[in-house]
Amino acid sequence: MGPSGGGKTTLLNLLSGRIKLDSGTITYNNQPYSKSLKWRIGFVLQDDVAFPHLTVKETLTYAALLRLPNTLTMQQKKERATYVISELGLERCQNTVIGGTFFRGISGGERKMVCIANEILLNPSLLLLDEPTSGLDSTTALQIVKMLRNIARSGKTVVTTIHQPSSRLFSKFDKLILLGKGSSLYFGKASDAMLYFSSMGCSPLIAMNPAEFLIDLANGNIKDKSVPSDLEDKFFPRNNSLDMKHGELSQVDVHEYLVEAYAVKEAKLGKTKLIKPLLIDAEPRMKARSSTMEWGATWWDQFSILFRRGLKERRHEYFSCIRITQVFSTAIVMGLLWWRSDASSPKGLQDQAGLLFFISVFWAFFPMFTAIFTFPQERVMLAKERSVGMYRLSAYLLARMTSDLPLDLILPLVFLVIVYLMAGLKSTFTAFSLTMLTVFLSVVAAQGLGLTIGAAFMDVKKASTLASVIIMTSMLSGGFFIQKVPVFMSWVHHVSPLSKD
Known part of the structure; x- marks a missing residue:
C-alpha cells in the first residue's frame, strides 16, 4: 500500500x-x-x-x-x-x-x-x-x-x-508493505501497523481510517497526528521549540525519518523472516x-483457436448497423447516379469507367481506414497475451489476416450485386467474377496497408494523415485524371492499387 x-x-x-x-x-x-x-x-x-x-x-x-x-x-x-x-x-x-x-x-x-x-x-x-x-x-x-x-x-x-x-x-x-517514494516504511502484520507507528510516537489525533493514516505518513503528511519526540528533537532544538510549529516539518524530513526508523528496526530484527516461504x-x-514445453497448444491449435475467436470478435464490427448502412447507401447512390448506363457510346463507356474507378476508390479507402484503428486497439490485448506466452506471434498474425478474409468478401459482394443490377454493367458471370476478384484484391491490399500504417505509428491521427496522402496519390496517379506522368513520378503509377491498368 x-x-x-x-x-x-x-x-x-x-x-x-x-x-x-x-x-x-x-x-x-x-x-x-x-x-x-x-x-x-x-x-x-x-x-x-x-x-x-x-x-x-x-x-x-x-x-x-x-x-x-x-x-x-x-x-x-x-x-x-x-x-x-x-x-x-x-x-x-x-x-x-x-x-x-x-x-x-x-x-x-x-x-x-x-x-x-x-x-x-x-x-x-x-x-x-x-x-x-x-x-x-x-x-x-x-x-x-x-x-x-x-x-x-x-x-x-x-x-x-x-x-x-x-x-x-x-x-x-494479512500482511502489509507500506511504500513511500520507492522506500519501505513498514512490513509486517497489517493489524500491527498502527501499533508500530504508535510505538515511535506517531498516532492520529482525531478519529481516522487506519489506511488513511498510513497513506498520510507515506506522503510525509503529519497534520492531525502526533510527532515523534526524536523527530522533534532532530529538527527543532529545544531553545527554538516554542517558536516552531509541527506544520513546518517538510514532507522530505518526515519521509527520511520514517525510512531511517524502519531501517533501524530491520537491523535489530536481523534476517528474521516474517513470512515462511x-x-x-x-x-x-x-x-x-x-x-x-513452453506453449499450451500446438501451432495449428493456436491458429485455429485464434481464427475462431477473431471471427466471433470482429463479426460485430464488420456487420454493425453503421457499416451496413454506409455500404448499402453508397451502393444505392452509385446505382442511381449510373442508372442503366449504356456502354455502346464513347460517352457511356467513359461513364462506366468512372463508375469502376469510384468502386475501386471506395473499397480501397473504406477498409484502409477501418484497419488503421484495429491494431492500436488490439495492441494492448496482444501485449498482455504475449507476455504470458499464450501463443506464437506467427499464429496470431496469420489468424488475424485469414479471419478477415471471409468477412471482407460478404459486404463487397452485396455492394457489387446492387451496383451491377442498378447500373446495368456487363451482366456475364466472367465479367462479374473478374470485377469481384479485383475489388476483393483491392480490399485485401488496402486492409494490409492500413494495418501496417496503424502498427507503425500507433497514433490514429498520424496514421490517418499518412493514409489520406497515400489514397490521394493513388487516385491522382491511377491514370484517370492525368495520362502523361513525369518520368520521376512514373513509379507511383505501378504501385497504385487504383491504377486503371
Missing part, C-alpha cells in the same frame, strides 16, 4: 518478471526466475483488458484452450473454464458480452472478476494484482477482496497493490510447464 508514485506497480512488475532488474536479485524459494516459474505466477493488470464483443464464457474458454498445458484434452480445458466461472460466481453473466465504451456489457466488478479468472485458470501458486479495486464502489471492492482472501486461504500466495482502501478492506489484509507447487494435473 502507498500513495501514487510510491513504487507499488514497479514492485509487482519486478516480482512477476515483466521487467528486468538493473541491480540486485529476486529469488523464489531461493530459486532464480525462470520460464518454468513463469507459468506459476498470475498477473492481473490494473486496466481490465478483454475483447468487448466476446461473452464471459467465450473469453475464459479461449484463454483455457490457449494457456492450459497440452497434456489436457480440449474437453478438460473447457471444464476447467466452467469450473472457474462457477468458483468465482460468474454463472449469472457467463453468456453476457464483456462490453466496451460504446455498448453495455457486464459491470465493472464482473469485468475485474473475469480478469482474475483469466489468471487463476492455470491455478497459479502466486497471484499478483495491480490495484484490483480501482474504480469500484465499496461493496464491490469488498467482494473482490473477500474472493482474493478465499484464494489465499486455499494455499495460494496473493499479493495485491492498493491505493487507499476503506477500513473494512484494510481489516481483511511457501513451496510453489501446483496440483498434479496443473503442474508447471518446463522450458521445453
